[in-house]
Amino acid sequence: MNYLYYNNTKSFLEEYNKDFPDALANKYRELFHVSPGLYLYNSWKGSIAYLYNLITALNSKGIVLEYIIPAGGERADAIFVGNTVSPSLMIIEMKGWRTMEIVDDYSVIADNKKEVNPSYQVLNYSGKIKYSIEGIENFNINSMVILYNILNHNKSMDGIYSGNERELIIKELKKNLDPGFDPHSLTTFVNARYRQNINLFEAVRKYHLDIKNGAMKALASEGYGLYSEQLEPYLEIINNLLTGTPGNYIIHGGPGSGKSLIALNLLLRSSAMGKQSVLSYRNNRMVASLRKLLDSISTGMSTLIKYYSTGRPGNPGVAEDKFPVHYDIAIFDESQRMTVKNIKNAGKVADISVFFYDDSQILGTREQGTQSNFLKYLENPHEITLKGLYRNGNEYGEFVNKLLKGESTIYPEPYDLQYFPDIKCLINTLKTKIDLGKKSALVASFTEAKGNIHDINSQDNIRIGDRIPSGLNLYSGTGIAVRWLMDPKKEYAPFWVGGESNKLEKCASVYGAQGFEADYTGVIWGRDLVRRDNKWVLGDNCEDFEIKKLFFKGKNGDKTSYDTAIELLVNRYRILLTRGIYGTYIFCEDSETGEYLKRQCHMEMDLNDRSNSMDVQ
Known part of the structure; x- marks a missing residue:
């Protein structure tokens, strides 16, 4: 859910009463698991009362309150949905300040405190919605700021209205939202999926x-x-x-x-x-x-x-x-x-x-x-x-943290998270995204092959293939060969910047993935961090030179080394699991851990059914 309330304005007028802020507060607790502060609660009382007086002068429109801006966590106070030549949005930022003086395009002094200029804030919301929401390309999007407790309007403040300019505000709303309202446009907007326009x-x-x-x-x-x-x-x-x-x-x-x-x-x-x-x-x-x-x-x-x-x-x-x-x-x-x-x-x-x-x-x-x-x-x-997690959203970030803590968690729709029991199926699914113009990349835990920077053609650089240096016989007969990225000067820029990751012939370890991103990433979860008896433990193989000594000592009974190795491995998987902007696809080389990941991600349906049920981005 990416909003606290949505309906048509006619229903809103019927539902609105003095207890309406309490209903919003309950939705807020349900969504964020904390109570709204007194400042936010009181702001709802003032802003929604003002909106109520605007709505009485409008024909039926759609209304969304406290809409969560894609991938960020900031919330637009109100969005009206109407229909001119095409579906139309009016994004409204409500400010209860008593005084405001503009410093520049990005800053104001409001109630003696420096704040972000609300005209920039609402412009940013408009841009994020326009370019980060799937399926609303034909929407006409506009915005305004209402300073509902300020009565003296500074005419130099374009797009900003003071509280006593109700008639001007209504005129602007009607211009951008009339003559009609299509309920389908409202549901399309509130149910649309996030997508990032460019990396x-x-x-x-x-x-x-x-x-x-x-x-x-x-x-x-x-x-x-x-x-x-x-x-x-x-x-x-x-x-x-x-x-x-x-x-x-x-x-x-x-x-x-x-x-x-x-x-x-x-x-x-x-x-x-x-x-x-x-x-x-x-x-x-x-x-x-x-x-x-x-x-x-x-x-x-x-x-x-x-x-x-x-x-x-x-x-x-x-x-x-x-x-x-x-x-x-x-x-x-x-x-x-x-x-x-x-x-x-x-x-x-x-x-x-x-x-x-x-x-x-x-x-x-x-x-x-x-x-x-x-x-x-x-x-x-x-x-x-x-506080925000803008690459793939706060909900997905929270999911990853809970997953790696071993806590029960919920699959974070609409983020495209899938578990694949078959590596060929994972790679073929990435190829469908590439065919649609998306950037994909393979990343892998530092196991099975230690790598050889001095000889790119060395057997030690084969991470997925018929003959893996560790002897793991998991990919035999698949016909798939994927090598480590090795040369920082020659391979990484073409891979991440030049788009060669789409070939799906090479993969990056955590050292080559940290700081980078792709639209979709395929994560090869190795045998270094595995799930046993409802906890994370050290597995059977680790080639990571930063951890290998700790891994060895920990497996031989040194508790401090063991705990440190687990902590560092968890950090690695947090990085690998958060490289994908739109989606992360997981294949696990340890079957028991794979079953755990599938259960945690709530991915019990058949893979074909799941692929068919998901909109292609």
């Missing part, structure tokens, strides 16, 4: 000039604007760059929360401002891919991407001793992989240092980028948390 790399390539010029409104109208929680740190950091205010920012966010999107926005905007800027990683696959991306935009831009750790004293990374440059802004993505020494150096290498991290994605015991270490070793750190 991160494609968006940056397409909109890089807008990003560099700070034209965020253009991005928002095209469905790729920043949500409020993403926009606020971006604007604060850019403003501090302009004013020369130093600081350290630590920004936490889960998989797909927009960390890399904000990082690239900061990099392109700050460099266009003439500031000494750098975006750095430890991940050599990501460095190679981003360098290729930026050079495709403009020759020489790849110099903005650097390693923060090289391990080579003669050629140190940005966060290592004796790095020779001091920046205006240094941005560190995936900084959970930093050591304490990296953190200390990174906090001093720039006037403004920005750390994006997710400590649930720590991959090894040498990685120390945790909240406690950032707070301990950085001077005056500013903490920010990104």
